[in-house]
Amino acid sequence: MAAPPSRRASPPVLPDELVEEILLRLPPEDPACLVRASLVCKTWGCAVSRPIFRRLLHEHHGTAPVLGFLHNWPSERIPNFMPTTASPFSLAAPDRRVWQAVDCRHGRALYLSEYEDQGTQELLVWEPTTGRQRRVFLPAAFNCRYPNAAVFCAADACDHRDCHGGPFCVVLVFRKSSGSDEYDSDDEEHLTSACVYSSETDTWGEPTSTHVQFAMDFGYYSSVLVGRSLLYFMSDFWLIVEYDWARHSVRVFEVPDEAGDGERCTLMLADDGGLGVTELTEDLNPHLKLWSRVASDVTDARWVLSRVINLEKLLPIGALVRNVGLLVVGFAEGANVIFVNTVAGLFAIELQSGRVNMVCHDQGPCRLIPVVTFYTPVPRNRHQDLRLSNAAKVLGGQEERGEQDTTVDRAQQLFDDGSNAIKEGTTSRPSNVSAMS
Structure with missing residues (x-):
């Protein structure tokens, strides 16, 4: 009797550290x-x-990629989260009919409730990559109008590479209401106030305020965090509000004099990590002007023009017709990307490389809230495989240098072989999958 045919040999199992190195690529x-x-x-x-x-x-x-952006466009046919990635990808963002997106930073997005029914207004802190949510009620005593808010990680010495689930703070900036909604009263003293919520204590601190000439509205612009404690907000009167978290102080100053129309300005980070402003010109040769705020030991800080970008060299001709609909609508903090709205669609401009990507054909007048983070899938269950522990050892410097180099080289070789096989058609490509948080 003939021996049964031998079973097909199973492929060798890759070491865990090699699997990690391949997936990283x-x-x-x-x-x-x-x-x-x-x-x-x-x-x-x-x-x-x-x-x-x-x-x-x-x-x-x-640098983490820009996965997409949150927005408040009223169109129901546009998803709440608009991806900017190379493949179909989505996040289960909160319903914009109830929540207005106002900020996203350090792995958390911040929303403000659309309803204002005497003390019931609240904030929602949402982690896009994990789906965690936390509601924060605004104290009725604030009596705030036209607010804006920013969220940031509050962990000491955190590098913000994995601060999901940790402590955070929310800074709320608003116009203190005096019972009147008049903007042009000469007799009324206008107050711009800021207050901080701490997730560790689950409480709001005492507001701090400064007197201003105008009753400012903060609802149209995004914030920028400079360093670990300075938050900046733009108002509708082309004024910038600085809140110093470390000193719990508020001050107000103007955008660059040459910037002109505040509707075409947005806050950004300068090349040196300080505060910057992007100005979009309205002339026949549209271009971006990048301003940096430079401190001085002798005089107050001043604005310096650091760079000019000719949009005619970056955007298609059809997008620059008579400057119609041309607006800067967002800045991706951490990725150095500016979003420009045109009649031809929405474009993302990488300031460092100069690369331009058309994000979508739909466009709207409201601001965008970019989501800048590395996406990692949520575990399917609570069980965690503890065998893949080599990553922690490498980060802690416990692996031998020779073994680490060998693993990395082998992983890169396997990854390159697989990529070449896909390009040559010898390996079937799996179908696209949408990621739902």
Whole structure:
């Protein structure tokens, strides 16, 4: 009797540290790749969903990608979260009929409730990559009007590579109401106030205020965080409000005199990490002017023109017809990307590389809230595979240098071989998958 045919040999199992190194090389601007990888097997799913994997992505790729943006456009046919990635990707963002997106930073997005029914207005802190939510009620005693708010990580010495679930603060800036909604009363003293909420104590601190000439509205612009304690907000009178978290102080100053129309300005980070302003000109040769606020030991800080970008060299001709609809509508803090709205659609401009990407054909007049982070899939269950522990050892400097280099080189070789096979058509490409948080 003939011996039964031998069974087909199983492929060799890759070491856990090699699996991690390969998965790290999947393009971060295509989050669906990690989603598909997480569905291959339980080990891979646990590897990409562990918190430390996001830190490894930062170590390997550096700057986090812009996954997309939140917005408040009224159109029901436009998703609440608009992706800017290379593959189909979505996040289950809160309903904009109830919540207005106001900020996103350090892995958290911040929303303000659309209803204002005497003390019932609240904030919603939402983590896009984990789906966690936390509601924060605004004290009725604030009696605030036309507010804006910013969220940031409050953990000491955090590098913001994996601060999900940690302590955070919310800074609320608003116009103190005196019972009147008049903007042009000469006798009325207008107050601009700021207050801080701490997630660690679940309480609001005492507001701090400054007198201003105008009753300012903060609802049209996004905030910018400079360093660890300085938050900046733009108002509708082309004034900038600075809140110093460390000193709990508020002051107000103007945008650059040459900037002119505040509707075409937005706050940004300058090349040196300080405060900057982007101005969009209205002349026949549209261009962006980038201003930096420079401190001085002798005089007050002043605005300096640091760079001029000719939009005719970056955007298609059809987008610059008579400057119609040409607006700067957002700045991606952490990625150095500016969003420009045109009649031809919405464009993302990378300031460092000069690369331009058309985000969508739909456009609207309201601000955008960019989501800048590495996406890692949420675990399918609470079980965590503890075998993939080499990443922690590498970060802690415990691995031998020779073994680490060998693993990295081998992972890169396997990744390159797989990529070449896909390009040559020898390996079937899996279908696209939408990632739902």
